[in-house]
Amino acid sequence: xxxxxxxxxxxxxxADQQIFPIAQDRxxxxxxxxxxxxxxxxxxxxxxxxxxxxxxxILSLAAxxxxxxxxxxxxxxxxxxxFMAVGAYAAYNFQVRIEGMPLIVSLLxxxxxxxxVGVLFGIPxxxxxxxxxxxxxxxxxxxxxxxxLRIKWFTNDxxxxxxxxAGMNVLGLPIETPVQKYLFCLAxxxxxxxxxxxxxxxxxxxxxxxxxxxxxxxxVIGIRPxxxxxxxxxxxxxxxGVAGALWGFVHLGSWEPAAFNIDRSxxxxxxxxxxxxxxxxxxxxxxxxxVVLPIxxxxxxxxxxxxxxxxxxxxxxxxxxxxxxVFFLIVEPHGLARLWSTAKEKLRLWxxxx
Amino acid sequence: xxxxxxxxxTVALVAxxxxxxxxxQDKVQFFPSLTGRTxxxxxxxxxxxxxxxxxxxLVNLRGGINGVKTLVEECETxxxxxxxVECYERLKGKHGGATVFQPLSTGITFALTxxxxxxxxxxxxSGYGRxxxxxxxxxxxxxxxxxxxxxxxxxVLQHIAKKEGGWDKLKxxxxxxxxxxxxxxxxxxxxxxxxxxxxxxxxxxxxVPAPGVEQKAIWLQVRQQRPDFVVMQTWGVMTPTxxxxxxxxxxxREKMFGTWWSGAEPDLRDVGAAAKGYSAVMMQxxxxxxSAVVQDILTKVHGPGQGTGPKEEVGSVxxxxxxxxxMLAVEGVRxxxxxxxxxxxxxxxxxxxxxxxLNLTQAKLDALGFKGVLRPxxxxxxxxxxxxxxRVHTWDGAKFTWASDWLxxxxxLIRPLVKNSAEKYAGEKKLTRRPPADCQS
Numbered sequence: 001x002x003x004x005x006x007x008x009x010x011x012x013x014x015a016d017q018q019i020f021p022i023a024q025d026r027x028x029x030x031x032x033x034x035x036x037x038x039x040x041x042x043x044x045x046x047x048x049x050x051x052x053x054x055x056x057x058i059l060s061l062a063a064x065x066x067x068x069x070x071x072x073x074x075x076x077x078x079x080x081x082x083f084m085a086v087g088a089y090a091a092y093n094f095q096v097r098i099e100g101m102p103l104i105v106s107l108l109x110x111x112x113x114x115x116x117v118g119v120l121f122g123i124p125x126x127x128x129x130x131x132x133x134x135x136x137x138x139x140x141x142x143x144x145x146x147x148x149l150r151i152k153w154f155t156n157d158x159x160x161x162x163x164x165x166a167g168m169n170v171l172g173l174p175i176e177t178p179v180q181k182y183l184f185c186l187a188x189x190x191x192x193x194x195x196x197x198x199x200x201x202x203x204x205x206x207x208x209x210x211x212x213x214x215x216x217x218x219x220v221i222g223i224r225p226x227x228x229x230x231x232x233x234x235x236x237x238x239x240x241g242v243a244g245a246l247w248g249f250v251h252l253g254s255w256e257p258a259a260f261n262i263d264r265s266x267x268x269x270x271x272x273x274x275x276x277x278x279x280x281x282x283x284x285x286x287x288x289x290x291v292v293l294p295i296x297x298x299x300x301x302x303x304x305x306x307x308x309x310x311x312x313x314x315x316x317x318x319x320x321x322x323x324x325x326v327f328f329l330i331v332e333p334h335g336l337a338r339l340w341s342t343a344k345e346k347l348r349l350w351x352x353x354x
Numbered sequence: 355x356x357x358x359x360x361x362x363x364t365v366a367l368v369a370x371x372x373x374x375x376x377x378x379q380d381k382v383q384f385f386p387s388l389t390g391r392t393x394x395x396x397x398x399x400x401x402x403x404x405x406x407x408x409x410x411x412l413v414n415l416r417g418g419i420n421g422v423k424t425l426v427e428e429c430e431t432x433x434x435x436x437x438x439v440e441c442y443e444r445l446k447g448k449h450g451g452a453t454v455f456q457p458l459s460t461g462i463t464f465a466l467t468x469x470x471x472x473x474x475x476x477x478x479x480s481g482y483g484r485x486x487x488x489x490x491x492x493x494x495x496x497x498x499x500x501x502x503x504x505x506x507x508x509x510v511l512q513h514i515a516k517k518e519g520g521w522d523k524l525k526x527x528x529x530x531x532x533x534x535x536x537x538x539x540x541x542x543x544x545x546x547x548x549x550x551x552x553x554x555x556x557x558x559x560x561x562v563p564a565p566g567v568e569q570k571a572i573w574l575q576v577r578q579q580r581p582d583f584v585v586m587q588t589w590g591v592m593t594p595t596x597x598x599x600x601x602x603x604x605x606x607r608e609k610m611f612g613t614w615w616s617g618a619e620p621d622l623r624d625v626g627a628a629a630k631g632y633s634a635v636m637m638q639x640x641x642x643x644x645s646a647v648v649q650d651i652l653t654k655v656h657g658p659g660q661g662t663g664p665k666e667e668v669g670s671v672x673x674x675x676x677x678x679x680x681m682l683a684v685e686g687v688r689x690x691x692x693x694x695x696x697x698x699x700x701x702x703x704x705x706x707x708x709x710x711x712l713n714l715t716q717a718k719l720d721a722l723g724f725k726g727v728l729r730p731x732x733x734x735x736x737x738x739x740x741x742x743x744x745r746v747h748t749w750d751g752a753k754f755t756w757a758s759d760w761l762x763x764x765x766x767l768i769r770p771l772v773k774n775s776a777e778k779y780a781g782e783k784k785l786t787r788r789p790p791a792d793c794q795s
Binding site: 045046047050051055096149156159161162164166167176252253254255258259261295298299309310311314315 | 435
């Protein structure tokens with residue numbers, strides 16, 4: 001009975017078209033936001049912010065960006081790490097080279113640079129698709145790795161190729177403590193989450209999905225594939241670029257191209273697939289699964305006071321994690337988000353299933 | 355609705371975390387250990403972690419640090435920077451606070467260099483990390499004790515020059531540098547370029563992408579260009595790969611020289627006799643199976659079956675590096691106790707003072723069992739390195755033997771390099787040099 005929609009009538013288009021049409025969803029969402037913004041900063045120990053929550057928020061954002069491209073528009077990309085790197089290095093250059101550049105502006109400009117590069121590498125998508133496109137975007141990964149390793153200008157002539165940022169502040173408010181960093185990332189995630197949700201509900205999102213489901217049919221009903229595909233690349237790269245900038249600036253503080261190598265691209269693609277293709281919520285589930293679960297598995301022996309070799313614990317983590325990925329994909333090929341919506345369906349009938 | 359699950363998970367995590375019984379007792383000095391027991395550097399990083407753990411056990415058997423027992427807890431990084439950062443965050447506050455971190459990875463060191471000043475935890479990065487962090491005036495929390503990349507790079511060239519009969523003999527020669535294409539590898543280059551400009555030899559830069567098993571292309575270049583010498587800045591699986599490729603290419607091993615991360619038993623054991631003649635520069639210690647400290651560990655720690663890892667590796671190059679790292683970490687705390695109170699647990703901040711005022715005389719080192727292993731180390735506010743001595747050892751097909759006398763890096767050359775690089779870092783970060791008064795804090 002918890003989830004009963006009886007009696008919730010919508011009398012206007014506005015009411016019918018809101019993001020969460022069911023009252024219970026709205027309440028839970030509001031409570032969740034209040035919890036994330038107001039309660040979490042008060043109760044969590046520092047370790048959770050730095051090692052769990054901040055990486056989770058930033059990678060959720062990146063997964064959200066990738067999901068727009070892969071999940072909504074059907075263009076498989078293996079260049080996500082590269083677009084994150086472009087965001088991070090571009091934001092770094094704006095910050096270092098322009099005196100008095102506001103932090104948020106440099107982060108967003110990092111996203112803009114990633115958009116340009118993303119669209120550039122998205123052009124092949126007009127001719128090729130599926131796995132072939134994945135291989136083409138792989139070129140972005142290799143090229144950009146190469147560029148940031150070799151072209152000294154990008155790293156401000158750092159002898160080691162590693163760059164770092166410090167003294168971050170927004171309008172005079174420092175972003176130093178874990179709580180400040182957490183709230184900073186959370187703000188980005190909320191804003192971009194809402195933007196993305198509205199984009200995919202609107203006509204642009206419908207164009208993307210039409211292209212994904214059958215591009216020839218979409219073209220017949222008047223959707224321009226060029227516009228739809230490139231706009232998906234642009235929006236996705238922008239969000240991914242901002243996530244990359246946050247990863248470098250807020251999470252690592254100092255980074256080298258290896259922080260955005262091909263493993264990162266794969267990691268994000270797995271997040272999207274395991275979380276749920278074509279689902280905003282799935283991006284969060286996927287990020288939680290990939291970021292949080294290994295840490296939990298790694299810590300479990302310690303929490304239960306089992307003395308275990310660190311190497312063995314690391315190997316066990318890989319094994320269990322791999323087994324869980326296979327398990328979840330067998331149980332629900334549509335990702336964790338689908339499991340969640342199945343649960344919601346069941347809750348509607350609970351406790352009287354028919 | 356969409357964030358319910360992760361948050362529930364997190365809450366469960368916190369609950370589990372708080373429910374853990376406190377392992378820490380009062381008088382225990384906590385030394386976190388970031389290990390690389392898995393991943394691309396496992397064969398090399400494992401002996402280091404074992405040596406580190408064993409020496410800490412030995413310290414406890416010897417009565418602790420003026421009565422304060424040491425405690426080691428490991429966290430596995432697999433040489434990945436983000437895992438290393440996670441481990442650092444996990445361990446830094448445990449058991450009354452971390453004393454010092456030794457990440458054993460340049461990437462992790464770069465990331466932690468940004469975090470350590472806020473958390474007030476010192477970092478010891480013997481032979482890796484940032485070379486410019488030897489400048490204590492700007493890097494208050496970093497300690498590249500007993501040497502850094504530029505010391506290794508300078509002395510390896512000195513050794514080559516000496517073998518050839520003087521620096522002027524290097525003029526017009528070509529030296530290949532095989533390096534890991536990451537900050538770890540690139541950090542070596544400034545000193546090589548400086549020396550190349552000074553003595554008129556040519557550098558052939560041969561970067562290898564991580565983790566270093568794709569080297570066919572660069573060895574093809576070696577075959578074409580025939581450099582007179584090859585200097586290797588490699589680590590983990592990369593070193594044996596390079597040596598096998600050199601064997602396949604027919605490049606003489608006598609003309610190959612490793613820096614101190616490229617010359618340990620796991621790198622050469624598989625190649626065995628084919629690697630005969632390969633040399634590597636060592637910051638002071640090498641394989642020291644006969645030293646007093648190793649005998650002590652064998653009888654007191656491994657004897658009763660308390661040892662970490664196999665008994666055979668005790669005294670090998672990387673095991674000794676772990677032992678030396680642990681010794682430096684402990685002696686810094688001992689030095690800090692002289693100032694802040696004997697027999698007390700030192701916080702990270704206090705230990706930092708100890709590392710900055712380390713004065714390990716030969717007599718002290720000999721008493722600890724490091725006779726013939728180390729030379730005196732003495733640090734100051736300005737000099738966070740403490741000593742710049744190296745030796746070169748050569749693989750005879752089955753083990754390493756010393757091939758050179760003590761070499762000292764050219765301070766006149768390295769100091770300005772360190773200072774310039776540190777000033778550049780400070781400029782980017784808008785930091786100011788520490789005032790003299792801060793040195794006593």
